[in-house]
Amino acid sequence: MTLKIGILSDSHGWIHPEIISLMNSCDQIIHAGDIIEQQTLEVFTTPLTAVRGNNDAHLKFADIETFELFGNLLAVEHGHEHGWKTPSHDSLRKAHANAKMVIYGHTHKQVIDKTATPWIVNPGASGAVRNGGSSKCLILTIDELQKWEITAHHFANND
Structure with missing residues (x-):
């Protein structure tokens, strides 16, 4: 059985509709903070x-x-x-040394750093605040052989 986990962050009160749809197709959703309004999450059925x-x-x-x-x-x-502006990957790795992967947010910038263990990933901003023109998220897929794969998604802001 394949497990699909949707990862998002930094929605700041609004989540791109394509991200909502993608997240609701997953088995589990993880939000790495800066939600702002609790009702922002009420769109999810997963x-x-x-x-x-x-x-x-x-x-x-x-x-x-x-x-x-x-x-x-x-x-x-x-x-x-x-790290206020850019969290240190070394610091995150030390704080979670036993993890396979650490998910963080805050910077609004998408990152997939698999250069060392644990992997450090940031889904980027799923909302409209400081998103560089597109809302972002990640999908973590773990297959039956326990292979972990991360896929990045970007959705243009057409509003």
Whole structure:
């Protein structure tokens, strides 16, 4: 059985409609913070886990979430604690040394860094704030052989 996990971050109160559709086709959704409004997440029909971003103090989410997937640890945090402008990948790797992958947000820039373990990924901004002209997300697919594959998605803002 293949597991498909949708990964998004930095929606800031709005999520691109194509991302909503893509996320709802997944088995699980992970939001890496800066949701801003709780009702932003009500568009999802797929089970969702979220962490608190630097703009989410009023929301009742944990700062860090971890999951075990087929014997591998997946860690999620917003990332602003590891460098305000650009979170340090070294710092994230040290904080989650036992993980296979760390998901963070905050920068609004999509990153897939598989140069070392754990992998460090940022889905980019799923909303319209500081997204460079397109809303972004990632899909993590884990197949029956436990091969992890990350696919990047970009959706132009036509509004």
